[in-house]
Amino acid sequence: MNGSGPAELDALRLSLEVAARSVGFSLPLAVLVAWILTRARFPGRILFDAFVHLPLVLPPVAVGYVLLILFGARGPIGGWLRSHFGIELAFTTAGAALATAVMTFPLMVRAIRLSLENVDRGLEEAARTLGAAAVDRFVSITLPLMLPGILAGAVTAFAAGLGEFGAVITFASNVPGVTRTLPLALYTAMQSPTGDALALRLAVLSLALGLLGLLAAELLVRRVRRLLGR
């Protein structure tokens, strides 16, 4: 392979797609989970908290394996999705996005939770005295004030999602053009005796993307904070 061939472009396009789909899928759920962890008081909250953070400490391969058992074609959830909605997750791009979402979920929840903890409950009380009921308060006060954290969580998860390897390769395998994202392409290139140059290009590409993502996150959060009057 010579020059900037389709392998890099495919991998880049796939990585962006997988990361975007994973963020889009997990963001509303992460807001909900962050809200539950911050505001709700129920028995087993600590256990729930630990469960949400599990992907941070588990080997990614183990996460991929658990997903394969649950969401595989014959798994309890995977089988149900397949027979009722015709959704295939194992060995598909959607599956790669799911694996990425699970892996980056704790990062996202953490950022959102931090911003929610910083929301002054006094402002919600003020909204209440002005006639705003629970959902109205959340949408008109809490959510806008959490925005910096939600954006930071989304961009960080996106940047991290571009490089998710273990869970993706275990659950979604390494299919060119379908699940071979940047890190998978890089790994494949490294395994090939003639892939040194390609591997280097992919590595540099990954580095640039990661840096760009983190910078974008920081700038975005700063701008939103300024808009919020902080």
Added chain:
Amino acid sequence: MLQVSVVRKRPGFCLEATFAAPTPGIIALFGRSGSGKTTLVNIISGLLAPDAGEVRLDDQVLTDSGAGIAVAVERRRIGYVFQDARLFPHLNVAGNLRYGERRARAARQVIGFDEVVTLLGLAQLLRRRCRELSGGERQRVALGRALLAQPRLLLLDEPLASIDAARREEVLPYLEALRDQLAIPMVYVSHQFDEVLRLATHVVLLEAGRVLAQGPVNEVSLRPELQSVVGPDLVGAVLEGVVVRLDPDSGSADLAVGTGTLQVSLRDVPLGSRVRLQLLARDVILATQPVQGLSVRNALASTVTAISNDDYGAVLVRLDVGGETVLARITQNALRALNLRPGDAVWTLVKAVSTRGHAFRLAAGP
């Protein structure tokens, strides 16, 4: 009528308060910090639930623990101006004002956006961000935001506490305007008696979670319990009178109080307006004979009605001055030297300048 009778017990603090006050008007919850004032307004607003008790506004039950009634905060239509304003930082001033207005569409509109903006002097601020406002401006915006939610009762929790003294004039005249021009009843929490003197129509005196005294400001000013809250130096009878003569050159005015007149230091009040003032007991001088050659502007014929020790080594003399009650604080030595007894006729001497800063115009005269 606002009727409150609630109990809320927590480790280290027990609130057990009962009061009833007429509406409209400004009901002052007055007491030192930690006396339970804020807990009480939070219970009235519904943000806190009492362990037991009732809150009624006019004919509506807001809380009745016995009947299991607790109207949700957002449906009480009770405005709340917090000590720290609590403006929404992601909205500008106009956005904050509209927030309550939008959610009060169903309610009968008592006051409109333009009226609030004019009344509170907010026209120049509408497009400003909240963090750019001064403390006084913040409280005015918070006040406007609460008013536009068309409240049936407005709670103000020490709205001046976070504003430095010099800037309180950015807010106080607006509160007077609200009292005089709107029929919205207010509960005003304060630990400064001069604010009560200036604004309130009714006072509830709180100490350690209990109501020590309640009633019109002039009545409560004569209650011995007030001394334990404000200390001996700020005790003094509150009188109300009508301006009958003005002397703008000397900055003084004559007030018709009871059956007599009182010359006080007061500027910028129209003839005929009602004025409330406090004669601090320590500033009142007693004489058993008519005096001559003194700078004192007021020498009022009066009768001693009671004498009591004041727990500070001095005595508090209660006087009838033309049908009004005035308090004078004198030393034990002075009492012995004058040999005062209840029923004695004395001259009550009041320096006109001693009323400066202690006299305020109530609603405009007829």
